Amino acid sequence: MLKTQQxxxxxxxxxxxxxFGREANTASKEQIFKACALTLRDLMSAGLLKTREQDVRQxxxxxxxxxxxxxxxxxLAKNAYNLGVLEELSGALRALGVDPEDIFEAEPDAGLGNxxxxxxxxxxxxxxxxxxxxxxxxxICYHLGIFRQxxxxxxxVELPDPWFETGDVWLLPRMDEAETVLFGGYIEEAWxxxxxxxxxxxxxxxxxxxxxxxxxxxxxxxDHINTLRLWDAKSPTAIDMxxxxxxxxxxxxxxxxxxxxxxxxxxxxxxxxxxxxxxLRQQYFFVSATVQSIVRAHRARYGTLxxxxxxxxxxxxxTHPALAIPELMRLFLDEEGMSWEEAWRIVSRTVAYTxxxxxxxxxxxxxQNLFEMLLPRIWKIxxxxxxxxxxVLREERHYDYDRVRDMAIIWDGVVRxxxxxxxxxxxINGVSALHSEILQKDIFRYSFELKPDTFYNxxxxxxxxxxLAQVNPALHGLIRELLGSDGYLSxxxxxxxxxxxxxxxxxxxxxxxxKRKNKLHMAQYIADTAGVTVDPDSLFDVQVxxxxxxxxxxxxxxxxxxxxxxxxxxxxxxxxPRTFLFGAKAASGYYMAxxxxxxxxxxxxxxxxxPLVKGRIKVVFLENYRVSLAELLMPAAELSEQISTAGKEAxxxxxxxxxxxxxxxxxxxxxxxxxxxxxxxEENIFLFGLNAEEAFALSRGGGYSPMQIYNQNxxxxxxxxxxxxxFDDGVEYGDISxxxxxxxxxxxxxxxxxxxxxxxxVSRTYRDKAAWNEKSLINIAEAxxxxxxxxxxxYARYIWGVETK
Numbered sequence: 001m002l003k004t005q006q007x008x009x010x011x012x013x014x015x016x017x018x019x020f021g022r023e024a025n026t027a028s029k030e031q032i033f034k035a036c037a038l039t040l041r042d043l044m045s046a047g048l049l050k051t052r053e054q055d056v057r058q059x060x061x062x063x064x065x066x067x068x069x070x071x072x073x074x075x076l077a078k079n080a081y082n083l084g085v086l087e088e089l090s091g092a093l094r095a096l097g098v099d100p101e102d103i104f105e106a107e108p109d110a111g112l113g114n115x116x117x118x119x120x121x122x123x124x125x126x127x128x129x130x131x132x133x134x135x136x137x138x139x140i141c142y143h144l145g146i147f148r149q150x151x152x153x154x155x156x157v158e159l160p161d162p163w164f165e166t167g168d169v170w171l172l173p174r175m176d177e178a179e180t181v182l183f184g185g186y187i188e189e190a191w192x193x194x195x196x197x198x199x200x201x202x203x204x205x206x207x208x209x210x211x212x213x214x215x216x217x218x219x220x221x222x223d224h225i226n227t228l229r230l231w232d233a234k235s236p237t238a239i240d241m242x243x244x245x246x247x248x249x250x251x252x253x254x255x256x257x258x259x260x261x262x263x264x265x266x267x268x269x270x271x272x273x274x275x276x277x278x279x280l281r282q283q284y285f286f287v288s289a290t291v292q293s294i295v296r297a298h299r300a301r302y303g304t305l306x307x308x309x310x311x312x313x314x315x316x317x318x319t320h321p322a323l324a325i326p327e328l329m330r331l332f333l334d335e336e337g338m339s340w341e342e343a344w345r346i347v348s349r350t351v352a353y354t355x356x357x358x359x360x361x362x363x364x365x366x367x368q369n370l371f372e373m374l375l376p377r378i379w380k381i382x383x384x385x386x387x388x389x390x391x392v393l394r395e396e397r398h399y400d401y402d403r404v405r406d407m408a409i410i411w412d413g414v415v416r417x418x419x420x421x422x423x424x425x426x427x428i429n430g431v432s433a434l435h436s437e438i439l440q441k442d443i444f445r446y447s448f449e450l451k452p453d454t455f456y457n458x459x460x461x462x463x464x465x466x467x468l469a470q471v472n473p474a475l476h477g478l479i480r481e482l483l484g485s486d487g488y489l490s491x492x493x494x495x496x497x498x499x500x501x502x503x504x505x506x507x508x509x510x511x512x513x514x515k516r517k518n519k520l521h522m523a524q525y526i527a528d529t530a531g532v533t534v535d536p537d538s539l540f541d542v543q544v545x546x547x548x549x550x551x552x553x554x555x556x557x558x559x560x561x562x563x564x565x566x567x568x569x570x571x572x573x574x575x576x577p578r579t580f581l582f583g584a585k586a587a588s589g590y591y592m593a594x595x596x597x598x599x600x601x602x603x604x605x606x607x608x609x610x611p612l613v614k615g616r617i618k619v620v621f622l623e624n625y626r627v628s629l630a631e632l633l634m635p636a637a638e639l640s641e642q643i644s645t646a647g648k649e650a651x652x653x654x655x656x657x658x659x660x661x662x663x664x665x666x667x668x669x670x671x672x673x674x675x676x677x678x679x680x681x682e683e684n685i686f687l688f689g690l691n692a693e694e695a696f697a698l699s700r701g702g703g704y705s706p707m708q709i710y711n712q713n714x715x716x717x718x719x720x721x722x723x724x725x726x727f728d729d730g731v732e733y734g735d736i737s738x739x740x741x742x743x744x745x746x747x748x749x750x751x752x753x754x755x756x757x758x759x760x761x762v763s764r765t766y767r768d769k770a771a772w773n774e775k776s777l778i779n780i781a782e783a784x785x786x787x788x789x790x791x792x793x794x795y796a797r798y799i800w801g802v803e804t805k
Contacts, residue, residue, distance in 0.1 A: 002084055003043070009092035011039040024096040029106040030166055032098060033076065036089065037107075037169040040079050044216035045172065047225040055134045056301075061802050063128065063135035064294055064314045066287065066321035067121040069266065070139050070228060071113025073627025075170055075215075077104045081470050082126070082218040108163040109626045110170075111145015112230070114266060114585065115546035116653045117356055119627065120788075121317055123463040123653070127788040129219030129226040130490075132805035133796055138290040138321075140282060141171070141213045141230035146266040149585050149624040154601030154729065158588050171213040171230065179210045179289040179296075180236070183281060187376045200334050200377055208259045209234040210289030220465050221490060222805065231289045233262040269589040280370050284378070287324040295331050305336050309349035313800045316425070318356045319364040319417040325351055325424045326381040334377070340384070352799055353421040353428050354458075356650050358438055359550065364417035371415060382420070386410040389423050393450075403446045422447045427799045429456040432651040432672045434692060442696075456798060459672055460651040461791035464492050464783070468660040472635040474514040475661065479780075482507060492784035499781045508773040515638065515662065515776075522636035526581075526620055532608060534579045534618050539766050542663070543641035544583035544625055544633065547593040550648040553584060554596050554736070555748045556641055557603060559759055560619060561719045564606075567613045576763035579618045581633070583625030592739070597621070599723065599733050606727040630654075634661045638776075639762060642667035643755065645746040647692035649673075656786040662776040664765075666758050668751070672786065679782035684775045686765075688758035689751035698750060706744035709752075716752055 003011070015035035016022045022031055055062075080086040090100040113119060121137065128135040147158035185205035192199045215228040235256035261278065262285050270276045291314070298308055314324055325347060332343035357363065371379040386409040393399040393407060405411055409419045422428055422444055430436030436457035440448040448455055469476040469489060480486045482501050488494040501507040519536040526534055543556050560580055567573055582600050586593035604619035622629060640658035642649075642665050649671035658665065659676060666686040667673045677685050690698065698704045710717050724737030740748060766772050784790075796802045 003088065005088040005091040005095070008039060008085065008088055009095050011042075012036055012092060012096065015039055024098070029098070029102055032093070032096075033103050033106040034166070034169045036093070036103060037076055040076070040083065040085075040089075040218075041170060041172075041216060043083060044079065044218050044225050047218070047223055048216050048227065050223065051134075051225045059311075060134045061310070061800070062294075062312050063133055063800050063802060064290070064312060065121065065125065065128070065135060065137045065317060066290060066314065066324060067118070067137065067139055067317035068283070068286065068320035069113035069115075069118025070110075070121045070125065070137055071115070071118030071627060072110040072122045072228075073119075073631070074104065074107045074109055075167075076107050078466060078470065079218050081465070082130075082220045084221070106166075108161075108167050109628050110167050111161045111163040111266070112139060112142055114146045116651075117318060120460055120462075120653055123461065123466075123788040124792055125217055125226065125228060126219065126463045126466070127461075127792040129217050129224055130222055131789060131792055131796070132219070132222060132224045133226075133792070133800075133802055135226050137217070137226075137228040138286070139228070139230055140266075140286050141232040141263050142266045144264050146585070147588065151597075151601060151621065151623050154605070154731070155598045156586055156594050168213075170215045172216070173232075174212040174214055177212050177293065178234075179292040181208045181210050181285050181288045181292075182206070183208065183284070183374055185376060187380060195337060197337060200380075202377060206255070206258075207236055208262065208285060209236050210285060212289075212293070224805075229290070229293075231263070231286055233259045233285060235259040267587065269587075271589045276367070276370060277374065280366060280374055283320055284323050284327075284375055287321050288327050290321075291324050291327045291331065295328075305332065305338075305346070306342075309346045312350055313802075314351050315795075315800070316351060316353045316421055318354065319421060322353075322364070322417040322421050323375075323378065325420055326378045326385065329381050329385070330377055333381070340388075344385075348424050349426050351421075351425045353425040355418065355421075355428065355430055355435075355439055355443075358435070358443055358648060358650065363443075366415045366417070368410065368413045368415060382410060382415060385420070385423065397450065399446070407446050407450075418444075419447075426454060427456055428454055429458050429799065430650065431458065431460045432675060433457055433459060434647070434669075434674045435650040435671060438647060438692065458791055458794045458799070459675055459786070460653050460656070461786050461788035462653050462656045462660070464660055464787045464789075465489055466631075467634060467657045468783075471631040472514075472518065472661055474517065475511075475635065475780075478507070478510050478514060488784065490789075492787035492789060495781050495784040497781070498777055502774050502777050502781075505770070508770060508777060511662065511777055512769060512773050515636070518635040519638075522632060525632060526622075529623070530620055532604075532618065532620050534620065535577055535615060538577035538579045538618070539639060539762075540581060540637055541578050541639040541641065542581045542583075542633065542637040542658070543643070544581070544622070544630065545652075545654050547584035547586040547590070547597060549592060549596075550645050550746050552643045552645060552746060552748060553582065553600070554740075555643055555751065555755055556580070556582075557596070557600060558716075558719050558723075558748065558752060559756055560603060560607070560617065561722055562715065562756060563617060564603075564613065565715070565718060565722070567616055571612050575616055576766055577616050578763075579620065581620050581622060581637075583622035583629065583633070585625060592736070595733065595736055598731065599736060602727045602729050602731050602733075605729055609728075630657070634658060634663075637661065637663040638766075638772075639663060640665045640667075642670070642673050643689075644668060644670050645751075646670040646690055646695045648746070656783065659779050659786065660783045662780050664762075664772070664775055664779060666755075666762055676782075676786070679785060680775075680778055684778050686758045686762050688754040690747065695747055698747060699745075704744075704747070704750070706749045707741055709749040710741050713753070716749065 012035045015038045020031045080089045093100045125137045143164040145161040148161040150157045182205040188201040211232045213230045217226045268278045328347045332338045430439045523536045640663040642655045646668045651671045668689045669691045720737045724734045726732040
């Protein structure tokens with residue numbers, strides 16, 4: 001599969017001529033990028049054919065990973081890296097007279113995800129391929145992604161993100177494998193004497209064509225190639241010619257437009273009926289097409305579905321793909337004529353579920369009437385699943401009313417997707433030790449009592465080849481120099497040997513020099529894009545993640561205001577200079593999250609223009625945070641803010657990416673922070689605040705009074721009052737300050753003093769560069785346990801029952 005620089009150069013020139021009618025010296029950067037992508041796509045497509053032939057010969061169990069998000073970022077450099085031709089590709093581009101970095105930058109981030117859930121899925125698909133697991137990822141081909149964020153007068157504005165116009169070059173349409181998905185209408189039941197069973201005829205439905213767009217996925221140091229299958233929505237008929245002929249032009253194309261809207265936007269706003277309807281339509285479209293495709297291929301190969309569970313695992317990544325369960329039942333019951341008992345036995349041995357949240361609003365509940373209207377057959381199957389399940393709970397397990405109510409799939413007119421997943425899956429896992437414990441003891445406590453052997457923990461992991469070696473090549477070079485090889489790329493635990501150099505002054509100086517050069521690079525980006533000059537010798541304090549109140553970006557803001565107040569009171573205060581960097585997108589309908597973004601903007605303008613604090617602190621909000629920006633930022637970060645309310649963050653993966661790049665963490669004992677602390681020791685992390693048990697007790701005990709804390713702490717009260725009054729731009733934030741004083745759902749006031757104390761420890765430690773660098777190296781050394789390869793190996797062994805290479 002490897003190619004020389006000269007061969008790649010010839011291939012690129014050939015693609016430019018055949019596809020664009022251009023020579024390299026007249027082609028645009030975008031055209032050259034596409035030519036490079038087509039060249040690598042050809043390599044991967046050939047490898048994919050060989051992989052499929054091998055999988056058929058070996059008859060291995062297939063893993064089907066269903067996720068509503070796959071946050072891939074850019075693919076050109078990543079695929080070249082995994083294929084082992086990155087240097088050759090870069091050399092070929094230079095030989096053609098272009099800068100490789102310009103071509104890599106010409107690729108848009110694939111808009112197929114939003115945050116940690118999608119980025120995790122992308123990391124896992126990379127590791128599944130690297131470890132030789134026959135697997136396919138499935139999602140929707142969102143043409144406009146979630147949105148491109150623009151900050152206008154400090155406020156977030158959502159703009160379309162047309163990544164697909166250029167990024168579709170990676171995709172291989174498979175029109176011959178299209179599936180038909182049915183919506184609406186009604187179900188007509190009738191007894192069929194010949195078949196000896198009830199048949200269900202779907203009437204007056206609307207059909208949508210699901211067209212697979214396949215993206216080959218290359219693994220590292222392997223010929224194995226897997227696929228990410230993205231479903232694109234089309235109408236079976238492009239236009240109603242009868243209506244068009246009558247001059248009703250808009251109505252003539254209405255059905256086509258209604259089909260295609262399914263694939264336009266990730267997470268359409270659902271605070272209104274039409275939004276909820278579109279989200280449910282997206283989820284069923286995605287899983288119905290996926291499950292039909294898997295079943296069709298299995299039947300063609302084996303001639304029976306009775307062995308389906310022996311040959312396939314369908315892994316549900318969070319609750320969004322939960323409708324795969326009743327859709328499988330529909331196919332087995334209606335099209336294969338299985339009995340309910342046989343169909344359920346196969347389904348419940350096929351489906352595995354990963355939970356990613358403890359937040360009730362994220363466990364997905366749908367109004368019953370949406371199912372009745374949009375998915376009539378699925379609704380009947382869900383009712384049957386629920387009736388049988390509740391009957392078992394009442395009559396066989398003798399559960400009382402409260403337990404049955406808690407575990408039911410349908411209750412009081414609401415369909416609970418998490419309960420459906422727990423009921424039907426042979427495996428339910430959390431994504432950190434603490435999170436899994438909370439699932440077992442709290443969120444799904446009765447289900448854990450019912451079938452404890454189905455609950456597991458698999459702590460999340462990240463693709464360390466991308467998030468260390470690829471994005472931070474200087475650090476990779478140092479690690480290779482110290483360890484004598486780059487074996488850690490395949491054996492991430494080899495990083496532990498770096499501990500041998502924790503007292504090596506020369507190694508620590510090199511580590512510090514690498515970090516500073518990365519900071520210079522980031523500082524230039526900030527100057528170019530935000531127009532803010534930052535000091536590369538200041539501490540780069542970074543909080544980048546989805547904007548949600550439980551992640552507590554607001555607590556970070558409160559600390560900055562606290563520092564600002566101290567500097568205003570005493571301009572000669574001996575303060576460690578800091579650059580506070582934020583990056584986050586807020587869901588378009590999430591009012592408070594968008595207000596916090598605006599607050600950060602107001603604070604940044606105030607501080608950055610105040611001559612009294614010049615050179616002491618800077619605040620920068622990084623617009624349109626995305627994977628490619630994270631790849632620039634992670635190597636430059638020195639302090640990683642992981643400050644969620646304890647017990648709320650399932651795991652986190654940003655914390656792991658920062659750790660691989662040598663940033664130290666200030667955080668609560670939440671999610672994977674707990675295991676990070678176990679790995680590095682409390683002396684190499686900055687912990688603060690309530691633990692999960694204490695936070696639960698305070699929240700649920702009914703005795704928490706944020707007003708009392710406000711009244712007893714004048715410095716804190718001053719911070720909150722300042723938020724309410726706003727800053728010199730004239731924007732007031734009384735809604736935020738009132739929410740803190742009256743509610744404080746996520747316990748910011750309770751943790752504020754402890755957080756400030758931890759930040760004081762950060763500043764003191766940073767002044768001792770040797771000590772800081774030693775802690776940084778120890779964090780890198782212990783990061784190997786948070787590699788996605790480890791996570792996927794655990795899934796393969798303990799849940800999927802498949803072998804790895």
